[in-house]
Amino acid sequence: MRNVVHMDETVAxxxxxxxxxxxxxxxxxxxxxxxxxPLMILETLFKISTSSxxxxxxxxxxxxxIGMGFSEELVIKAIQEHGEENLEEITNVLLSYAEAEKMHExxxxxxxxxxxxxxxxxxxxxxxxxxSDEENELHSFHEDGRLQDLIKMGYPxxxxxxxxxxxxxxxxxxxxxxxxxxxxxxxxxxxEVVDFIFAAQMARQLDEFWAASxxxxxxxxxxxxxxxxxxxxxxxxxxxxxLPNPMIGFGVPKxxxxxxxxxxxxxxxxxxxPYFYYENVAMTPKGVWATMSSHLYDIKPEFVDSLYxxxxxxxxxxxxxxxxxxxxxxxxxxxYTIQEEFPLTKKWWPAWDKRTxxxxxxxxxxxxxxxxxxxxRLEKHERDPAVQKDIVDQCKKWNLVWVGKNKAAPLEPYxxxxxxxxxxxxTRGISRKDRYKSLGNSFQVDTVxxxxxxxxxxxxxxxxxxxLFTGIGGGEVALHRLQIPMKLVVSVEISEVNRNIFRSxxxxxNQRGDLIEFRDVEELDDHKIEGLMDQYGGFDLVIGGSPxxxxxxxxxxxxxxxxxxxxxxxxxYCRILEAVRSKASRMRR
DNA sequence: CCCATAATGATCGGAAGT
DNA sequence: ACTTCCGATCATTATGGG
Numbered sequence: 001m002r003n004v005v006h007m008d009e010t011v012a013x014x015x016x017x018x019x020x021x022x023x024x025x026x027x028x029x030x031x032x033x034x035x036x037x038p039l040m041i042l043e044t045l046f047k048i049s050t051s052s053x054x055x056x057x058x059x060x061x062x063x064x065x066i067g068m069g070f071s072e073e074l075v076i077k078a079i080q081e082h083g084e085e086n087l088e089e090i091t092n093v094l095l096s097y098a099e100a101e102k103m104h105e106x107x108x109x110x111x112x113x114x115x116x117x118x119x120x121x122x123x124x125x126x127x128x129x130x131x132s133d134e135e136n137e138l139h140s141f142h143e144d145g146r147l148q149d150l151i152k153m154g155y156p157x158x159x160x161x162x163x164x165x166x167x168x169x170x171x172x173x174x175x176x177x178x179x180x181x182x183x184x185x186x187x188x189x190x191x192e193v194v195d196f197i198f199a200a201q202m203a204r205q206l207d208e209f210w211a212a213s214x215x216x217x218x219x220x221x222x223x224x225x226x227x228x229x230x231x232x233x234x235x236x237x238x239x240x241x242x243l244p245n246p247m248i249g250f251g252v253p254k255x256x257x258x259x260x261x262x263x264x265x266x267x268x269x270x271x272x273x274p275y276f277y278y279e280n281v282a283m284t285p286k287g288v289w290a291t292m293s294s295h296l297y298d299i300k301p302e303f304v305d306s307l308y309x310x311x312x313x314x315x316x317x318x319x320x321x322x323x324x325x326x327x328x329x330x331x332x333x334x335x336y337t338i339q340e341e342f343p344l345t346k347k348w349w350p351a352w353d354k355r356t357x358x359x360x361x362x363x364x365x366x367x368x369x370x371x372x373x374x375x376x377r378l379e380k381h382e383r384d385p386a387v388q389k390d391i392v393d394q395c396k397k398w399n400l401v402w403v404g405k406n407k408a409a410p411l412e413p414y415x416x417x418x419x420x421x422x423x424x425x426x427t428r429g430i431s432r433k434d435r436y437k438s439l440g441n442s443f444q445v446d447t448v449x450x451x452x453x454x455x456x457x458x459x460x461x462x463x464x465x466x467x468l469f470t471g472i473g474g475g476e477v478a479l480h481r482l483q484i485p486m487k488l489v490v491s492v493e494i495s496e497v498n499r500n501i502f503r504s505x506x507x508x509x510n511q512r513g514d515l516i517e518f519r520d521v522e523e524l525d526d527h528k529i530e531g532l533m534d535q536y537g538g539f540d541l542v543i544g545g546s547p548x549x550x551x552x553x554x555x556x557x558x559x560x561x562x563x564x565x566x567x568x569x570x571x572x573y574c575r576i577l578e579a580v581r582s583k584a585s586r587m588r589r
Numbered sequence: 590c591c592c593a594t595a596a597t598g599a600t601c602g603g604a605a606g607t
Numbered sequence: 608a609c610t611t612c613c614g615a616t617c618a619t620t621a622t623g624g625g
Contacts, residue, residue, distance in 0.1 A: 243601095283601060284601090285600070363618065368594090431592075433591090548618095549619090554618045555619070556618070558618085
């Protein structure tokens with residue numbers, strides 16, 4: 001019943017937006033599923049409305065887009081930047097371009113030309129203002145006419161304010177990426193903002209819907225609640241942190257179980273800004289996560305398996321003080337199965353190998369000899385179930401894929417890059433062995449970006465990042481793919497090859513911000529941190545995953561726990577984070 | 590020196606069985 | 608409720624050949 005009402009409202013809003021009934025019907029059909037999500041229908045609607053069905057050829061796409069009123073130059077630029085397949089992204093970008101241009105015509109207020117100014121006082125308006133003491137009185141001087149209008153229209157002030165910032169950010173980004181257009185009108189139209197609020201409302205309704213249906217499902221399916229445990233159990237449970245099953249943290253896209261409020265709120269002392277994001281392997285020796293949590297203001301870790309974001313498992317824990325409402329994915333999303341992500345393997349994949357997901361990408365790969373052994377065994381005993389099982393076990397252990405007749409081989413470096421959400425050949429230029437090692441130690445970008453996406457509306461002008469244990473820059477790639485400008489990245493990374501890779505990324509993506517590199521966390525003492533914060537106006541995000549060497553299960557030799565030689569650098573993360581927080585609180589005064 | 594290869598288990602959570 | 612079993616895991620080191 002609730003669903004029907006929900007659906008009717010959705011359709012009504014689509015009609016309000018100017019879509020025809022026929023089109024909505026078609027979009028619902030094409031979106032598929034019994035009860036498709038409103039946002040997905042909206043996406044399909046955009047797709048339908050921008051691409052007439054038969055036009056799959058590139059030139060026809062261009063013609064269509066030009067027909068919609070976009071200039072040829074912009075269309076070609078957008079296609080070059082985002083690839084011709086990714087129509088949604090292109091359309092979004094073009095809409096932003098158009099929005100920025102429209103703004104130029106309609107807005108004549110002297111809002112500002114200072115997005116590119118070097119005035120440091122101006123840089124941190126947002127991080128300063130969203131400080132915890134004045135949550136409800138957000139940036140009063142930003143109350144331009146649009147905010148008043150939105151409030152008159154009945155939208156809550158906070159929601160309207162957030163929407164304004166976020167939409168303006170999109171417009172700013174359009175001008176960032178489109179140098180030839182002029183900069184005078186980087187704010188969004190009222191209509192655009194209203195659309196945004198509508199989308200956000202739908203997303204929220206969707207969350208509530210999932211939460212509700214989840215609750216029902218639990219009531220129906222699960223056995224009655226367990227009896228109260230004994231006191232002794234509670235005491236020991238208090239110190240141990242259990243891993244969730246399924247490992248979806250506060251929720252992942254396209255899966256039920258999304259929540260929008262933390263079960264255990266962030267302690268007041270730990271509220272951002274500055275925000276921080278800490279990562280490490282989920283399967284540590286017992287007690288390690290409890291210890292890490294206790295050193296990070298008792299925030300409960302969010303455990304997420306990246307198999308919900310890509311075709312490979314990656315169980316990780318994240319301790320962060322980010323909001324968790326209105327997260328969104330970066331586009332394009334990776335494929336969810338091995339066979340879709342690597343289509344060429346389909347031809348050779350044996351029916352008796354049932355895998356659709358890969359195991360965790362590690363730092364070592366199988367030898368070519370193993371591939372040879374497997375081939376020879378298969379040529380002899382292809383139909384022997386025992387042999388088949390043994391080979392599948394080997395494939396799981398070494399994460400092999402089928403790349404030829406009876407040929408199971410490890411992933412190539414560029415294939416790992418794809419799985420982990422990096423651009424093609426991100427790690428080019430170093431030895432093969434080093435590429436595997438660096439990739440095996442990296443973030444899964446789509447997962448991290450999903451968590452960091454909440455920063456986008458908060459920092460339209462970009463952020464200052466303190467990046468510890470940067471590695472090959474997974475966090476920065478995530479921010480870049482979210483199109484959150486990085487005004488400053490202070491990076492600490494001990495490995496020279498990793499520093500080179502990250503610097504290459506910084507240069508190749510034409511970053512406008514400053515990059516400051518350190519080799520060792522030891523070099524970053526309180527004095528240096530304060531100097532940097534004075535110079536740049538503070539950090540908005542402290543991000544990093546400390547070494548897992550002594551925690552990881554694959555380590556036979558020195559899995560010595562959090563106090564191990566490398567993993568104890570966790571305490572440097574804490575030290576530096578605390579230095580940043582303390583300096584930030586002094587700067588606020 | 591660099592690279593490829595092989596050898597090196599334990600711990601944990603969860604499934605399955607009793 | 609208890610036991611047993613199963614599978615996954617951001618790795619390190621020695622060695623031999625180029």
